[in-house]
Amino acid sequence: MNPRRYRNAVPPGGTATDPLYDRVAQRSAGAVITGYSTSFAWACRLLAEPVRTQVRSIYALVRVADELVDGPAAAATEHAADLLDELEEQTLDAVRSGHSTNLVTHAFALTARSVGIGPELITPFFASMRTDLRTTGHDQRSFDEYVYGSAEVVGLMCLRAFLAAPDAATAPSYDALSPGARSLGAAFQKVNFLRDLGADLDLRGRSYFPGLDVDRLTPEQRDALVDDIDADLARAQRAIAGLPRSSRRAVTAAHRIFAALSHRLRALPPGELRRTRVRVPAASKGWILMRSYAAGGRT
Structure with missing residues (x-):
């Protein structure tokens, strides 16, 4: 990792004390999510505060890191690697100190310090990126290592936020809900791998699934991949009932949207997977959100 270039205004162990700056950082994180993912932005609206703001802050950092390795910056690999190192340094520094001049890392640090996200989850994420x-x-x-660092730890970060909510006192423990x-x-990551088979190979030269041409x-390979996704979704569904009400509706909605994507992926001819990015129509997503809200997150 490069020598540290970022020095925060608050010494280690201190706490950011500017509520206006905090709010601006959190709104900036919300704008990142709204701009990049309408499905996720919609599902986030079903989260109660402060969980909604916290989850937006987590995903904003994830999105910025992803942009470094998938966006225009990735064309210059060494430069992108330097930028990713700097982002990791900023993030870990902000979590230690409580402040960053980078609005996205500042928002993430507010959440991390509040709910207990530490290097044990942050470092594997950046390693996968x-x-x-x-x-x-x-x-x-x-x-397996890549999926853990790029996706499973993000689920664990969100779980930290879910279980720090005011209504989480009677929820099962973090260890009990972690597998879900x-x-x-x-499941989310593998669905996106399958949706982006062609783009990942053609634009980035990547093929994630082991041994897949x-x-x-x-059809048999497609079905095996979707079977694995559906098994992940089934394990996750069993844990959703244990989540606090403040997060259960949103997680149920996200689960249902990705289950719908999985169903559509299974129905698509293998040759079409190479050329088509499967989507859930906006009307269907709206219906899923309404059902999830009305059911109170019951799966």
């Missing part, structure tokens, strides 16, 4: 800059394919071990949170994050995908 770094993998995207140097790896174009995976064996099963590296695939990891499975949901893994994207141009020779068979």
